[in-house]
Amino acid sequence: MKRKLKHYLLDAVISGDIGERTDNGLIVTTKEFVQFFEDKHQSKKDYFRSYLPSVSIEAGRRDMRHNKFLFKVGRGIYKVHEDAIHSHNAKHIHIIE
Numbered sequence: 404m405k406r407k408l409k410h411y412l413l414d415a416v417i418s419g420d421i422g423e424r425t426d427n428g429l430i431v432t433t434k435e436f437v438q439f440f441e442d443k444h445q446s447k448k449d450y451f452r453s454y455l456p457s458v459s460i461e462a463g464r465r466d467m468r469h470n471k472f473l474f475k476v477g478r479g480i481y482k483v484h485e486d487a488i489h490s491h492n493a494k495h496i497h498i499i500e
Contacts, residue, residue, distance in 0.1 A: 408440070408454060409458065409470075409472070410491070411440070411443075412431075412436070412440075413483070413487060413488065413491040414491075415439060415440075416429050416431055416483055416488075417429075417488060417491070417492070420439065421435045421436060421439045422435070422483070427476075427482060428482045428483060428485060429482065429483040429488065430476070430480060430481070430482055430483075431455070431473075431480075431481050431483065432479050432480050432481070433452060433455050433479040433480075433481075434479060436451060436454070436455060437451040437452060455473060455479075455481050456475070458470060458471055458472055458473050459471065459473045459474065459475045459481065460472070460473065460474055460484065462475075467484040467486045467487055467490075472484045472486075472487035473487075
C-alpha cells in the first residue's frame with residue numbers, strides 16, 4: 404500500500420518532529436507543516452498550505468473519517484483527532500525517523 408501524506412503527517416506528529424503536545428491533544432500549525440514537508444516531498448507549497456484545511460472535520464462534528472482527522476482550533480492551528488492517532492498506531496507500528 405502506497406503511503407499517503409496523511410501517514411507521513413501522523414508519523415511526524417506522533418514522533419514529535421512537528422506539532423506540540425498540549426493538555427488538549429496534539430496541535431500542529433500550517434506553518435510548521437509546510438516547513439517540514441516541502442523539502443521532503445516534491446510538491447508545490449500551495450498544496451501543503453491547503454492540505455490541513457482539506458482534512459479538517461466540519462465545525463460541529465466530532466466523528467473522524469479516513470479523510471477527515473483534524474479539528475481547526477484557530478487560524479492555521481489544528482488538533483489531531485485522538486482516534487486518528489490510535490488508528491494510525493494500530494496500522495503502522497513503525498515511526499519514520
